[in-house]
Amino acid sequence: MRKYLYLLKTQLSLVATYRFDFWWRWLNNILQFGVYFALWSLTAINDPVALKRLFLYYALYFGIVNNLQRGQGAQKIADAVGSGNLNSMLLKPVYYPLVEIIGTGSRLLSLTILPVLLFVAGIVFFPSIFAPANVLHFVAFLVLAIMGFIVWNIMITIIGYTSFWVIEIRSFRVVIDLIFEFLKGGYVPAYMFPIALSTALKFTFIPYLVSFPISVYMGEVGTTEIVTGMLTITAWAIVLLFISVRLYRKGLKNYEAYGN
Amino acid sequence: MEIRRHLKIYLLLVKASWLAFLAHRFEVVMSSLANLVWTTSQLIGLSFLVQRMPVLQNWTKSDLVLLLSLSQVYFYTSYIVYASNLDDMGKRVIEGTLDFHLLKPVNVQFLNSFEKTQISQIFSFTVACIPLIVYAFVTRTAPVNSILVIEGVIVLVVGLIVLYLLRLTMSGLVFFFDEIESVNQLVFQYMNDFVRTPLDALPKILLYLFTFIIPYAFASYYPVMIINGNVNFIPILGIGILLAIVLYWLSGRVWKGGLKRYAGAS
Numbered sequence: 001m002r003k004y005l006y007l008l009k010t011q012l013s014l015v016a017t018y019r020f021d022f023w024w025r026w027l028n029n030i031l032q033f034g035v036y037f038a039l040w041s042l043t044a045i046n047d048p049v050a051l052k053r054l055f056l057y058y059a060l061y062f063g064i065v066n067n068l069q070r071g072q073g074a075q076k077i078a079d080a081v082g083s084g085n086l087n088s089m090l091l092k093p094v095y096y097p098l099v100e101i102i103g104t105g106s107r108l109l110s111l112t113i114l115p116v117l118l119f120v121a122g123i124v125f126f127p128s129i130f131a132p133a134n135v136l137h138f139v140a141f142l143v144l145a146i147m148g149f150i151v152w153n154i155m156i157t158i159i160g161y162t163s164f165w166v167i168e169i170r171s172f173r174v175v176i177d178l179i180f181e182f183l184k185g186g187y188v189p190a191y192m193f194p195i196a197l198s199t200a201l202k203f204t205f206i207p208y209l210v211s212f213p214i215s216v217y218m219g220e221v222g223t224t225e226i227v228t229g230m231l232t233i234t235a236w237a238i239v240l241l242f243i244s245v246r247l248y249r250k251g252l253k254n255y256e257a258y259g260n
Numbered sequence: 261m262e263i264r265r266h267l268k269i270y271l272l273l274v275k276a277s278w279l280a281f282l283a284h285r286f287e288v289v290m291s292s293l294a295n296l297v298w299t300t301s302q303l304i305g306l307s308f309l310v311q312r313m314p315v316l317q318n319w320t321k322s323d324l325v326l327l328l329s330l331s332q333v334y335f336y337t338s339y340i341v342y343a344s345n346l347d348d349m350g351k352r353v354i355e356g357t358l359d360f361h362l363l364k365p366v367n368v369q370f371l372n373s374f375e376k377t378q379i380s381q382i383f384s385f386t387v388a389c390i391p392l393i394v395y396a397f398v399t400r401t402a403p404v405n406s407i408l409v410i411e412g413v414i415v416l417v418v419g420l421i422v423l424y425l426l427r428l429t430m431s432g433l434v435f436f437f438d439e440i441e442s443v444n445q446l447v448f449q450y451m452n453d454f455v456r457t458p459l460d461a462l463p464k465i466l467l468y469l470f471t472f473i474i475p476y477a478f479a480s481y482y483p484v485m486i487i488n489g490n491v492n493f494i495p496i497l498g499i500g501i502l503l504a505i506v507l508y509w510l511s512g513r514v515w516k517g518g519l520k521r522y523a524g525a526s
Contacts (some may be wrong), residue, residue: 024442028450035453038462043312171290175297182301188308 063115077160133219164251329392334479419478425507435518
């Protein structure tokens with residue numbers, strides 16, 4: 001356990017090393033927020049309530065929740081498998097997928113620092129816009145955001161493991177990213193989806209990654225639904241973890257590498 | 261003579277790209293699919309938007325679809341011809357593999373821009389863009405004026421050239437600033453979303469930004485406005501040509517200065 005904590009500490013220290021990169025990523029977040037808010041705000045002209053909802057939705061989406069669900073974890077796994085560098089990790093007394101998740105996850109956690117601080121400042125100075133519905137909803141939002149982070153990282157390991165069978169997965173990963181970005185509610189706010197689509201998505205874990213936590217923050221769901229949502233995402237996490245572990249073991253049986 | 265020689269070289273490079281395309285079929289299929297999914301998601305998003313607002317500040321559905329389709333023309337053209345090559349500039353400078361390009365008796369800007377052609381995206385371009393453009397024109401309620409369409413196409417072509425020169429200039433800055441790749445990503449990936457946004461619906465400052473600084477407006481917004489007869493062709497064409505001249509001069513200066521600073525790996 002200590003080695004993983006040490007790895008986490010080392011990865012987080014990279015924030016201090018690559019400061020420019022992080023500042024630019026935060027700027028990119030602001031830009032993405034600006035683009036999509038500007039576009040969809042055209043549907044909420046003369047409706048301050050809808051405008052506020054849209055603002056908070058995209059602020060939470062691009063500021064915090066989606067930041068926890070990015071990264072190149074799948075590509076890094078694919079590169080390690082394709083190049084044969086996975087060998088060096090297999091010789092070490094660590095569980096490779098967990099190392100990758102810590103590496104990717106620590107970067108993502110550091111990306112959320114500034115938006116979280118801005119949100120706290122927003123809650124203090126502009127509570128009518130930024131404040132959550134109540135403390136319970138806020139805590140539930142945090143828990144769901146962390147669960148979403150875990151589920152997402154398990155999912156990208158599954159995508160990465162396809163490289164055991166298909167060498168180049170770069171574009172495959174992009175296809176998956178695009179589909180998820182759309183279905184999570186990035187290009188179109190999730191609450192504007194047609195009812196048929198929203199209903200179909202309820203059978204997947206996708207709404208629980210971003211749009212459900214945001215709805216919880218805004219107080220749009222009751223306590224029963226929050227509990228149901230948490231149980232649902234936990235169940236999905238277990239299922240995906242099972243698939244990930246099985247796929248990794250199968251992939252290792254298929255894996256070959258030559259050289260040093 | 262030089263132009264003919266570079267054209268022959270370009271055809272050889274395209275042939276090499278074609279052979280590479282045949283060697284990595286799964287990646288090629290996925291790469292085409294990725295861009296098709298992107299275009300489809302934008303079209304679906306547009307449909308959701310139009311469902312809520314059939315007319316978006318004087319922009320009808322067919323106008324928005326035309327705006328989207330022209331933005332996709334820019335996106336695919338840049339991606340097929342030069343974008344991935346120029347995006348690799350930073351890596352070539354850092355690793356020193358730019359030396360291989362410098363040793364060749366070919367214009368270095370030309371080689372760095374057009375080395376690889378994304379053959380697979382030609383399929384995506386055909387499947388995604390052409391039906392969208394046809395759909396946009398078929399669903400128009402206003403009559404289509406052929407002269408305005410030709411003028412719109414001319415401005416689009418000028419826009420494509422201007423945006424190429426901008427990208428060439430920005431990629432040349434990698435000789436001076438290590439972190440310029442992040443800036444390029446900001447400009448050419450994240451700001452890309454503005455190409456398919458009706459700019460007159462946004463604050464005026466953004467219209468000026470995307471006309472004079474990052475001229476995305478020439479790739480889609482102005483061509484659509486010209487086709488609709490909402491703006492005059494000559495001033496827009498004049499601004500576009502002026503920007504092209506300025507960026508051509510600037511890219512030459514940046515690359516010349518950058519190559520003087522370049523140390524290489526040898």
